[in-house]
Amino acid sequence: MSLAVRPVVGRRAKISALGTYVPPKVLTNQDLEKMVETTDQWILDRTGIRERHVLEQGKGVSDICVEAAKKCLAARGIAPTEVEAIVIGTVTPDMMFPSTACLVQDKLGAKGAWGFDVSGGCCGFVYALQAGVKLVESGAHKKVLVCGADANTRMTDYSDRTTCVLFGDGGGAVLIEPAEEGEIGMIDFVHEVDGSGGVSLNMPAGGSLNPSTHETVDKKMHYIHQDGQAVYKFAVRKMAESTTRILERNGIKGSDLGCFIPHQANKRIITATADRLGMPEDRVIINIEKYGNTSAGTIPLAMETAVEDGKLKKGDLVLLAAVGAGFTVGAALLRWEI
Template identity: 60%
Template sequence: MPKAYISAVAHYVPEKVLTNFDLEKMVDTSDEWIRSRTGIRERRILEPGKATSDMAAEAVKKLCENRGIDPLEIEGIVVATVTPDMFFPSTGNLVQEKVGAKNAWSFDVAAACSGFIYALSVGAQYIMAGTHKKIVVVGGDKMSAITNYRDRNTCVLFGDAAAAVLLEPTEDEDKGIIDFMLFSDGSGADYLKMKAGGSLFPASLETVVNDWHYIYQDGKTVFKFAVTKMAEVSVHILEKNGFTGKDLTLFIPHQANLRIIDAAVKRLGIDYDKVMINIDKYGNTTAATIPLALSEAYLQGKLDVGDLVVFATFGGGFTWASTLLRWGIPKPEKPISE
């Protein structure tokens, strides 16, 4: 049975930058308060009239260019997002059309900030089954579309971005996905959610007036859960496969809060030079954080063929997940600086 490996990676971030100093003019907050509690300096905001599919399509186009393939070679597209352009058709359908992947089926996966790892696990099954040879997995969210910029507790956290990976088969022992671990606990639904817009509370005057179409987060509960579960799943997937933190080349955690990342790093017992962090530049881009960090890590020359990598995440639902893999792309000839 073939293994799935990541044969290409790419990302897209909007040009507009929203800094902490910009937010100081919008809500009662400060640059120092935001940085000390989250590690975020700035985030990217997509322009009005553009949507998640636009960012995702740009990432996929760049992905094809990086791999040197025609979009017609793509057989399937799985998009992880909680900010679809619309409920239906899926964002995956829209991306398929925008990139010209006429031979690909497509659909979305919704698992909040864990969405990319969930989608990656789905895409990998098609490769491992031997039925497909090129599957694109995208993580993308326009979080600015559901962020209340009057809420000082949440508006400082989120940004917009998309990133994509190409999965292909390999028999090479030095590269490929080794394992996934996926978990969920629906009892956490009330602590991190967007209350309205679905079948329970369709859009109405009441839902709009009450701000139910924005992100709601019980920060303390989510923080406690995230610190525990992201650290646990990171250690667990290594132990299950006979590794420790010392064997890791790179740890790529979900970029939600620097203090949560700190806790996971301490639990793994690794040095910070083995941790990819870009939350300071982009904030929490939900399903995009891990592939965005992965793309930047590759471009910066932090990865080479055979390197052991762990992804770990948590999200609303609650959901949490991890992936263990050996990297399969040689270092770029000219790595870029951070």
């Protein structure tokens, strides 16, 4: 293995702690069989999902982020007041404004911190992660909290069997800090957007183009609208391209990785990418059966699964990858330093 660590102006950054949260309510495939024309086997065969979590009424994505952040900071042993900046990756904010970062800062008690939201679809976490990394690498901050979370069930049409089986709620948080001497931390990233794909996966109403009216509600324009075939084809191609690119330019092979942690959109997309990379099956993290697609929440949740299963250990090379609405594409390579 030849790892050519790309130069960083300033200092290197690392993930120093992780915390996740999913709501307690569970929606199983058997539950969906009673709600829409589908079957447990049909869902399993096409997506690999068995169940997903649903956020309770009266709660928002900020609450998911706060619970995950509490666990993250407790794992690191620091107080919320030590956090200097908060970056939230989400497409399901509590409201249009203020930002979810503002709500999290207040609920968490991170007095003195500033922050902002990143809308990257299912790439929300990897995009927010790089924003946090650059804040640390630049020397601007020493402790940046990055969250990836979504409450997709809030915008899911449960009369549409092609989409309602896919989505769940949940997320996670990581703390970004300067790497210590001898640590590598974050190595490289590849990001891309292709706005021509926006028509294939979107929520048409609720913004400035189609503000909320009785007509937009009646037309179900506040739900997820998806061209499944177009999204699937793009995701398979671009996840493979982005991961291959980042590995090749850093002089490593898929077999050199400790684990591959992809966005959990569809089991077939994950396995197709892993095959392209030559990744051993036991190093590919898949937990979609428990959570469904939680958009920006999938990668931190999969990180926790990898740690719990003993597949992610200190010193491991880790590859992250996601494709989402936009279309957005993101991949990141790092050394796990926890």
